[in-house]
Amino acid sequence: MELLRLGPLGAEVPALRVDEAVYDLRTVTDDIDPDFLAAGGVDRVREAHDAGRLHLLDGAEGLRVGVPVARPGAVLCIGQNYAAHAAESGSEPPREPILFFKARSCLVGADDDIVLPPASTQSDWEAELVVVIGARASRLASPAQSADVIAGFTVGNDVSERSWQLGKDGGQWSQGKSFATFGPLGPSIVLDRVDHDDLAIRSWVNGEPRQDSHTGDMIFGVDHLVWWLSQVLVLEPGDLVFTGTPEGVALSGRYPYLRDGDVVEISIDGLGRQRQSVIAG
Known part of the structure; x- marks a missing residue:
């Protein structure tokens, strides 16, 4: 369902x-x-x-496919949660989750356009498994309780302008990830039981493979992330958790960054597929 x-x-x-x-x-x-x-x-x-x-x-x-949950309270994101992606970013694997936020105003439907900000030079794609929170959670006793507060799962693209995220003093992750249209989400919220520890996750640009991994390579799994987040903030129904992206992004230096006319596709087995056209702002 x-x-x-x-x-x-x-x-x-x-x-x-x-x-x-x-x-x-x-x-x-x-x-x-x-x-x-x-x-x-x-x-x-x-x-x-x-x-x-x-x-x-x-x-x-x-009909157009819209954002599957309207007006989420928070869009929580985990950085460098796949060891290979951390390595291609030039970082050691984190010892605890790295938390940042996207503005909910960046969310768009799964097949809506990605509009590059003015003077964009390093806009990047990031295929991600996204958790939809279904119940209030504060200081869960253990990761095993996480399943009780998860409504379902969906597909996300954590689009990132790296020159803003990493090129500014101190690093400005949320700035670089909150431009309008930088959060394609969906197509749907899958309510059925999902084996979130072993889902194939892939991306393509202009039909050429980019990311090809599975969620079993996460450093911190879904249950741990939801439990950990509940220790440092209160999760509310409708909140979204972007759980990190695997290797294969433009930041690696192996691929060009996004530009006007590109087409990005993302899929996660059992959760669906996205397709976005990239246009200059």
Whole structure:
């Protein structure tokens, strides 16, 4: 089962996909947002589907795919969480998670354009597994409790302008990662049980392979990250956790940075695929 938001920007319709069928959720909720998750919305959707109360969404296949969760409270990101990526970045593997933030205003749908900021010279792609938080979590007792507060998983592209992220005094990670359109997310929130410790994660630019790894190479796994984050802040329903990217980005020096006309594609097995055209701002 997958939650989606389909339609024009600002007028997305909440939807449920089960196998190939897409159902209209407007009889259950106005939107898929933090309030929906906090109020047991996922359980209500399951009940409505099981009872046969949902109707197919006409024309779903032709609708734009929007950000799958509206207005998340926080977009939390983990840096250098794959050893090979840390190495290509010129860093030792971190001894504890590196936390930074993206502005939620950077989020766009899975197939929306990436708009390069003016004078962009080092805009980069980063394929990432993203956790969607489904319940409030503060100081979880152990990583084993993390599963209880996860609503589902989706695909993210942590687009980064490296000249801002790394080229400014002291490093400005959040600045370099928060430009408008620098957070393609989706296509959906997968609610079914996901083996998040062993998912293939890949990216391409203009059809040429870039990243090809799996989440088993994470330094800190999903359960540890959610537990660790709950020790230093309060996680709320609808919060997003970008869990890090594997090797194969332009920062490695092996590939050119993004430029006008490029096409970026990202996939994670079982979670779907993204495709973004890159345009100059």
